[in-house]
Amino acid sequence: MNTLTTHKSSQRRLLIALAITSVFMLIQLFGAYYANSLAVYADAGHLFVHNSSLFIALIASTLAIKFGRTFSDGYRRLELSGGLINGSLYLLISCWIIFQGADRLLGHEHHNEHEINTFVMSTTASLGFLFHAASAIVLYKGRKDSVNVYAVFLHTFFDILSTIVTFVTSVVIHATGWTAVDSLSSIFISIFVLYTGSKLLYRCVKGLFFNGVRLPALKKIEAALLTIDHIDNVHNLIVQCDNDQVVVGAHIVLKHECTIEKHDQVCRMQIERVLKEQFAVSMSVLQIEAYGCQHN
Structure with missing residues (x-):
């Protein structure tokens, strides 16, 4: 398989994965609203940035095909620039969720409970597991052919982990009535997103401004x-x-x-x-x- 064919195959896989995760993101936002769950909101925010990363990878793959005749690593700089934007979104969304989670925890201390629909919460998390599993299956075969596909494939596993955490949280709330665990779960997910976003920002800033190599035109x-x-x-x-x-x-x-x-x-x-x-x-x-x- 030549380079151009590989890029086209990667593009198709990324496009299918983006369609799958975008549909679920809309479902997740509705589920978060009706469940009144901050953990589901945190997962939706994580998925939003994940989808934007997928979109940037798709653009880079498209440009790699378009400029296949005279191709340099300019499309890689586009990926890094998009990653810089995505990393900033990671930090903003995670900080907002952490702030909201802390505010809810403070409310729990003052006996200001938030009613959570555990049925909607668990259903949304279960659907999320199925959607992310489908996305992982689509990306699995192309993970060795493209760095973009491999990165998204790994990220999909973190999405699956996030939905599992959300599902377990809904079960704990239903069984014990301890709604504070929703805020704790949202903070846990956001700390992971914050860590991932920081690593992404570091890699993109280093690649764009401190790689020490200037490519000739x-x-x-x-x-x-x-x-x-x-x-x-x-x-x-x-x-x-x-x-x-x-x-x-x-x-x-x-x-x-x-x-x-x-x-x-x-x-x-x-x-x-x-x-x-x-x-x-x-x-x-x-x-x-x-x-x-x-x-x-």
Whole structure:
């Protein structure tokens, strides 16, 4: 399976998973309202940010397909920028839930009880388990082909854990009448969301501003390579960072006369020299083919 086909497959899986979790998020919001459960609200807030992360991953996958002909890691920067927004939402939502949970706990201390519909709460949590399980099944086969799919696949397990916590909370409230456990569960879920959001923010800020590597522009590299006498055209040009080192990949098509004289090795040496002297790139992956080769 080639890279473009893999991206298309990943895109389909992400789109299906987004549809499944978006439908349940709406159900969860209604369930939280009618159950009067802060724990369900916390789970819904967590799922909202999860869906926005899915949406960003879907956009990145779409752009990877669109720019497959001249593709760099620009779409990865889009993912990081989206992750920065999502991480900020994580922190805001989790802080709001923690504040509401603390306020309810304070109300319990002053005997200000909040009536909770445990039937609606447990039903919503059970539906959540089924929806998230379906999403996990969709993502399972594609988890090894795409970093995006793998990240969402792992996140889905945390969603499943969250619905289990909510279900157990509803059972405890129904059995004991201790409604304060709803606030405690919401705070527990929010602390986890806060931790996840902090890690996401750190990774995105580091990737965007402190990676220490500045990638050369695709157009400049392409223009420089086309000045070499042996080259007819350049496509599938890739610029990316691997272990803090810039790597260039390109599909090179030789001119007709160079093919006859077998100048491919000379061309390779000239390309490597241009990349090193003009762009300080010492690592490259080059595919050199004859004039008139077919490519997408």
